[in-house]
Amino acid sequence: MRVVVDAMGGDHGLQVVVEGAVAAARDGRAVVLVGRESDITAELTKYSGVSGIEVIHASEVIEMHEHPASAVRQKKDSSIVAGLRLIKEGKANAFFSAGNSGAVMAGALFTLGRIEGVHRPAIGGVLPLLHGQVFLADIGANADCDPQNLLQFAQMGAAYMEHVFGLQRPRVGLISNGEEETKGNALVQGTLPLLKRSGLNFIGNVEGKDITRGAADVAVCDGFTGNVILKLAEGMQELILGLVREAIMSKPIYKIAGAILRPGLRAAGRRLDYAEYGGAPLIGVRGAVFIGHGRSNARAIANGIHAASRAAEGGLIQRLEGSLVAVGTGA
Amino acid sequence: MRVVVDAMGGDHGLQVVVEGAVAAARDGRAVVLVGRESDITAELTKYSGVSGIEVIHASEVIEMHEHPASAVRQKKDSSIVAGLRLIKEGKANAFFSAGNSGAVMAGALFTLGRIEGVHRPAIGGVLPLLHGQVFLADIGANADCDPQNLLQFAQMGAAYMEHVFGLQRPRVGLISNGEEETKGNALVQGTLPLLKRSGLNFIGNVEGKDITRGAADVAVCDGFTGNVILKLAEGMQELILGLVREAIMSKPIYKIAGAILRPGLRAAGRRLDYAEYGGAPLIGVRGAVFIGHGRSNARAIANGIHAASRAAEGGLIQRLEGSLVAVGTGA
Numbered sequence: 139m140r141v142v143v144d145a146m147g148g149d150h151g152l153q154v155v156v157e158g159a160v161a162a163a164r165d166g167r168a169v170v171l172v173g174r175e176s177d178i179t180a181e182l183t184k185y186s187g188v189s190g191i192e193v194i195h196a197s198e199v200i201e202m203h204e205h206p207a208s209a210v211r212q213k214k215d216s217s218i219v220a221g222l223r224l225i226k227e228g229k230a231n232a233f234f235s236a237g238n239s240g241a242v243m244a245g246a247l248f249t250l251g252r253i254e255g256v257h258r259p260a261i262g263g264v265l266p267l268l269h270g271q272v273f274l275a276d277i278g279a280n281a282d283c284d285p286q287n288l289l290q291f292a293q294m295g296a297a298y299m300e301h302v303f304g305l306q307r308p309r310v311g312l313i314s315n316g317e318e319e320t321k322g323n324a325l326v327q328g329t330l331p332l333l334k335r336s337g338l339n340f341i342g343n344v345e346g347k348d349i350t351r352g353a354a355d356v357a358v359c360d361g362f363t364g365n366v367i368l369k370l371a372e373g374m375q376e377l378i379l380g381l382v383r384e385a386i387m388s389k390p391i392y393k394i395a396g397a398i399l400r401p402g403l404r405a406a407g408r409r410l411d412y413a414e415y416g417g418a419p420l421i422g423v424r425g426a427v428f429i430g431h432g433r434s435n436a437r438a439i440a441n442g443i444h445a446a447s448r449a450a451e452g453g454l455i456q457r458l459e460g461s462l463v464a465v466g467t468g469a
Numbered sequence: 470m471r472v473v474v475d476a477m478g479g480d481h482g483l484q485v486v487v488e489g490a491v492a493a494a495r496d497g498r499a500v501v502l503v504g505r506e507s508d509i510t511a512e513l514t515k516y517s518g519v520s521g522i523e524v525i526h527a528s529e530v531i532e533m534h535e536h537p538a539s540a541v542r543q544k545k546d547s548s549i550v551a552g553l554r555l556i557k558e559g560k561a562n563a564f565f566s567a568g569n570s571g572a573v574m575a576g577a578l579f580t581l582g583r584i585e586g587v588h589r590p591a592i593g594g595v596l597p598l599l600h601g602q603v604f605l606a607d608i609g610a611n612a613d614c615d616p617q618n619l620l621q622f623a624q625m626g627a628a629y630m631e632h633v634f635g636l637q638r639p640r641v642g643l644i645s646n647g648e649e650e651t652k653g654n655a656l657v658q659g660t661l662p663l664l665k666r667s668g669l670n671f672i673g674n675v676e677g678k679d680i681t682r683g684a685a686d687v688a689v690c691d692g693f694t695g696n697v698i699l700k701l702a703e704g705m706q707e708l709i710l711g712l713v714r715e716a717i718m719s720k721p722i723y724k725i726a727g728a729i730l731r732p733g734l735r736a737a738g739r740r741l742d743y744a745e746y747g748g749a750p751l752i753g754v755r756g757a758v759f760i761g762h763g764r765s766n767a768r769a770i771a772n773g774i775h776a777a778s779r780a781a782e783g784g785l786i787q788r789l790e791g792s793l794v795a796v797g798t799g800a
Binding site: 267268278281282313314315316321322323324326345346347348349350351360361362363365366367368369370371372373374375376377378379380381382384385386388389391392394395396398399402403405406407409410 | 598599609612613644645646647652653654655657676677678679680681682691692693694696697698699700701702703704705706707708709710711712713715716717719720722723725726727729730733734736737738740741
C-alpha cells in the first residue's frame with residue numbers, strides 16, 4: 139500500500155508532516171510526499187537511513203482559509219489535487235492530508251468521484267471511549283441531510299467498521315434527543331423507519347450518554363450535529379481535565395499526590411487524544427482518503443498514514459459499494 | 470415568593486421530593502407541596518420543627534411515560550396541572566417539578582399560556598464551566614425550529630441571564646459547526662442575520678469548544694441540538710471521570726495518591742453536577758416554571774426550589790416580554 143501524504147497541509151507546517159511521514163516509513167509504510175520538492179528534500183536530509191519515502195513535486199498550496207471548491211478548480215498543481223490524482227491514476231492506494239478539509243473533500247469529489255449509488259459522501263470520525271470506540275458519521279461534510287443520506291452513512295459506516303476494525307455486524311444507532319421512537323426532529327423521524335428496514339444491526343435511537351457508554355459501534359447524524367458533538371467532546375475533555383488540574387493545585391498535599399499520579403493521568407488523557415486515532419475517513423468517494431486534524435502533531439500524522447494504509451487494504455471501496463442496499467420509504 | 474413543588478414528580482419518589490422541600494424551607498423558602506395529601510403529610514411527620522411548608526391535595530399523578538398533551542387534558546387534578554393552576558390564580562409565584570417534563574411544558578402552555586409575542590417557549594439549561602456557566606436554549610422543547618424561534622430564544626435567554634444572574638449585556642453565541650459565517654446548516658444561516666441585527670451583544674457562531682471555554686453567556690440552538698449537547702456533556706463527564714478512576718486503580722502507588730486526592734476530585738466533580746444548578750427554566754410561558762432532572766436527588770430538588778424562587782423575584786415575565794423586539798428578515 140502506497141500512501142500519498144499532503145506535505146503542505148497542517149497548522150504546524152512541513153517539518154511536522156515530514157517528521158510524521160518518517161516515523162510511518164520507519165514502521166514499514168510506503169509514503170509518497172507531495173508538495174514543494176526542494177522544501178521536502180531539505181527537510182528529509184535531517185533524517186538519516188530512511189527508506190520507503192518518495193517525493194513528488196507539486197508547485198501550488200491550498201491555504202487553510204481558501205474557498206474549497208474554487209481553490210481546487212484553480213490550483214490543479216496543488217499538493218491536494220496532484221496528490222489525489224495519484225490515487226485516480228492507480229499510482230498510490232490512499233491519501234492523507236491535515237490541510238484544508240473542505241478542499242480535500244472537494245478535490246476528492248472532482249478527482250475521484252463518488253462510489254456508485256452514493257448521494258453524499260460523509261466524513262467519519264472515531265470517538266475513543268472507555269472501552270473501544272464509536273464511529274460517528276457525518277462529522278461535518280453535510281450540514282443539512284435527508285433520511286436517505288443518513289441511511290447511507292449507516293450502511294457505509296457499518297461496512298467501514300467491519301472492514302477496518304474487524305467488527306461483526308456492528309451495532310448502529312441513530313443519534314436523537316431521546317431513546318423513545320417518538321423522539322427526534324423531522325430528519326430522525328424520517329430516518330428511523332429506513333434504518334429499521336435496512337437489515338443493519340440497528341439498535342434504535344441513541345442519546346449523548348448512550349454514545350459515550352459505547353451502546354453503538356456506529357452512530358449516524360447530519361454533519362452539523364456530528365461536528366457539534368465532536369467539538370463538544372474535545373471541549374468537555376479540556377474542561378474536565380482543567381477541573382482535575384485545579385483540584386490538584388488547590389492544596390499542598392493534593393499537589394504531592396498529583397505529582398505521583400501525573401504519569402497515570404497523562405496516559406488516561408492520551409486514550410482520548412485525537413492524535414492516537416489517525417484522522418477521519420471520507421466515506422463515499424472512490425478512494426481511501428483521510429483527513430487529519432489541522433492541529434496534527436507528528437504522531438497524529440504517522441497514525442493517519444497507518445490508518446489510511448490499513449483502510450486501503452483488501453478492497454475498502456468495493457466493500458462500501460456493496461453496503462449500499464436500497465431501502466424503500468413506503469410501508 | 471411561594472414556590473409550588475410537584476410532590477409526585479421524580480424518579481426517586483415522594484420521600485426525596487419532600488426531603489428537598491424540607492431543606493429549602495429550612496433555608497427560608499415558602500413551599501407549597503402539591504400531590505396526594507395523606508402521603509405527603511405522612512412523610513412530613515418524619516421531620517420536626519419545619520415551618521414554611523403548605524400541603525395542597527391533588528388526587529391524580531401523571532406518570533413519566535404518559536403522553537404529555539393527552540395526560541394534561543385528562544388529568545386535571547394531577548399534581549402538575551393543579552400546581553400550575555395555583556400560579557395562574559396568583560396563589561403562588563413559581564413552580565418546580567422533576568416529573569414528566571413534556572407534561573410540565575404542555576400543562577404550562579394550557580394553564581398559563583405564552584408570553585405575548587412568543588412563538589415557541591423553550592427549555593433553558595445551565596451548563597457549568599470552569600469559570601461561570603453558559604445558558605443553553607433550547608435544550609429539548611422544540612426539536613425543529615425556525616430562525617425566528619432562535620432569535621426569541623436568544624432574546625429571552627439574554628434577559629434571563631440579566632435578571633437571574635445579574636449579567637450586564639450577556640454575550641450571545643449561535644451554536645454552529647464552525648466559527649466562520651459561511652458555516653452552519655440552513656437554520657443557522659437563516660438565524661445569523663437576525664442575531665446580527667438584534668441589538669443583542671451577539672458574538673457570532675460558537676463551536677463546542679468555544680462553549681466549554683466560556684466564550685458565550687447564552688448559546689442558542691434548536692432543541693434537538695441542545696438536548697444532544699446537554700446529554701453528551703453528561704456522558705463525557707462520566708467517561709472522563711471513569712478514565713481517571715481507571716488510571717488511579719492501575720498501580721498500587723496511584724491508589725494511594727488517589728485516596729489522598731479523593732476529596733479534591735469529588736469537589737471538582739460536584740462543580741459539574743446538575744444537582745447544584747437547580748433545574749431548567751421554561752422560558753416563554755407566563756410564569757416561573759422550572760423542570761428538574763428526573764434523577765433529581767434531595768439536593769437537586771432544594772436547589773430547584775431556590776432557583777425558581779429567585780427567578781420569580783422582581784418581574785421575570787415582564788422582563789422576558791420586554792426582550793422580544795421584532796427583527797425583520799429583510800436587508
